[in-house]
Structure formats: structure tokens, C-alpha cells
Amino acid sequence: MKKKILIPTDFSKNAWNALTYALNLYKNETCTFYLLNAFQLYHFTTDTLIVPQPGEPAYEKAKEYSEMGLEKLIDGIAFRSDNPHHKFEMISTYSPVLEAVKQTVKEKDIDLIIMGTKGETNPVNILYGSNAVNVMEKVKQCPVIVVPEEAVFLEETKKEIVFATNFKTYYRHNELAPLIELAKHYGAAIRVLYIQQSDKLTPEQESNKEVLEDYLSNVVHTFHTLTNIKVAAGIHSFIESRGSNLLGIIHKKHGFFASIFAKSLIEEIGYKPQVPILVMHSIKA
Numbered sequence: 001m002k003k004k005i006l007i008p009t010d011f012s013k014n015a016w017n018a019l020t021y022a023l024n025l026y027k028n029e030t031c032t033f034y035l036l037n038a039f040q041l042y043h044f045t046t047d048t049l050i051v052p053q054p055g056e057p058a059y060e061k062a063k064e065y066s067e068m069g070l071e072k073l074i075d076g077i078a079f080r081s082d083n084p085h086h087k088f089e090m091i092s093t094y095s096p097v098l099e100a101v102k103q104t105v106k107e108k109d110i111d112l113i114i115m116g117t118k119g120e121t122n123p124v125n126i127l128y129g130s131n132a133v134n135v136m137e138k139v140k141q142c143p144v145i146v147v148p149e150e151a152v153f154l155e156e157t158k159k160e161i162v163f164a165t166n167f168k169t170y171y172r173h174n175e176l177a178p179l180i181e182l183a184k185h186y187g188a189a190i191r192v193l194y195i196q197q198s199d200k201l202t203p204e205q206e207s208n209k210e211v212l213e214d215y216l217s218n219v220v221h222t223f224h225t226l227t228n229i230k231v232a233a234g235i236h237s238f239i240e241s242r243g244s245n246l247l248g249i250i251h252k253k254h255g256f257f258a259s260i261f262a263k264s265l266i267e268e269i270g271y272k273p274q275v276p277i278l279v280m281h282s283i284k285a
Helices: 013-025 057-077 097-108 130-138 173-186 203-218 231-242 256-260 263-269
Strands: 003-008 031-039 086-094 112-116 144-147 160-164 189-196 221-227 246-251 277-281
Touching: 003 013, 003 097, 013 031, 013 057, 013 112, 013 144, 031 057, 031 097, 057 086, 086 097, 097 130, 112 130, 130 144, 160 173, 160 231, 173 189, 173 203, 173 246, 173 277, 189 203, 189 231, 203 221, 221 231
Parallel strands: 003 031, 003 112, 031 086, 112 144, 160 189, 160 246, 189 221, 246 277
Antiparallel strands: 144 277
């Protein structure tokens, strides 16, 4: 079955890295990759009544830059992707990034978004740019893989995905489908990580753990517990100690990513994104 993958890009090094990661991850699959560049004229504000229109010099110049950038990406890809079942489509649009992503996901029936952690305009000390956080938080129709600047897809290494959970949530099978599908496609084991914050699991947590174990029965998986450590630091140390390849998280509340990746927290634990993050969303009953 053909997979439809959206790659937002601002032509930065991080965006290129996310694109090459996507090509390597799905190098043997039949895929259509949609390369999206959402351009804006930043001297216009949201309070400006006059929106730039096609035909105006500033708009046409920005549009030309966007389209040329996408064409250069396609040329660069030609040297990296030798899969005849890879198809590429360019989308250049005047729009804020989040709105462009939402629109493309809807119109193209996108299965997966793969993007960089931050763009060209984000400061060096910002580890997750506003566009990445917005897409992780607000695009709920499909999963997102966010790829750090230095992440490299290593073909020959052991493959494992860390799934972080507190067992307090009853997950539905279709919420975990992207995680299970990726593990099967990638040939990866799933390591379920629980950061223990009380002496023992409640009956509800035990029940949710049993349901999760049942869902994962068709993939290699193990359960792991860390104690006496904060959640973000525990995830960081677990991934680092094992050399894991990817972190899976289900997003269930507004502002989660803005808080867990806040600058103060990063400074406190020395956190730097090590591996791509697969962000899935809860599905309301």
C-alpha cells in the first residue's frame, strides 16, 4: 500500500536531514513524499488589512524563491533515492506553517509527517522550534516524526523504539497503531518505559499495562521501570544507555511539549534531543 508522507521544509540543514531520514526509513517502500514549503512575507503582520496577492512583486519574489528551493531539493534527492517507487510532489504556498501542514494533511490524506526539530530562523539555544511544537501539539489527524539536527539513520545497528508511559491511560488499539506499524516496518523491538513515582502500580495502572501488553503481542517488546528520577531525565538516560533509535509518545494534553521541552527543564537535566520522536495522538471516544 502506497504511503503518503509530508515533509515540511524551510530549506535548512535540519529540514534536509529530516528528508534524508525519511528517505532512508522508507527506502524500500512505495511512497509519495510531499515536500511542503510555506512561505510568508514577514513585514506583513496579522493586523495588516492588505494581504499580499499573486502578481505583486514581493509575493512573486517570495514564491519564486520557494519554488526554486523545492526544485533544488528534488535535484538533490535524485542522487540519494534510487527507489523507482518513490514519487515526489512539490507544494509551495503562502501560509503560516501550521495552517499549510493542516491543509495538506487534509487534502492529500497524509499518513505521516516527518520534519526537523527547528528551522533556519530558530536560535541556537532553542532545541524545538515553534513550528515543530505546533505541529506536534495541534496536527492530530496523523502521527509526526520529529528528527533532531544530528540524528542519523543507521541501517546496521540494533533497532528499538522506546515507548514512554505512566500506565495511567487506557490506550485504544488505533492510537498505538503507528507505533506498532513502525516497529514492524523497521524491524524494531519496543521497550516500554515507566518512570516509577509511587511504591506500586494502582489496579487501574495494572489493568492498562495488561491491555498494552496484549496490543504489543505481535511485536518484540519488553517492559522497563526506572525509579528515583524525573520523567524527562529518566527517558534521556534510558535512551542514552541503550542506544535506542526512536522515542514514541502519545500526546494527550495541550501544552505538553511546550512544557516538557521548556528551556528551564532542558537546562536542569542537560537534555538535548538524541533520537527522533514519534508523536501520536489520543483519540476521543
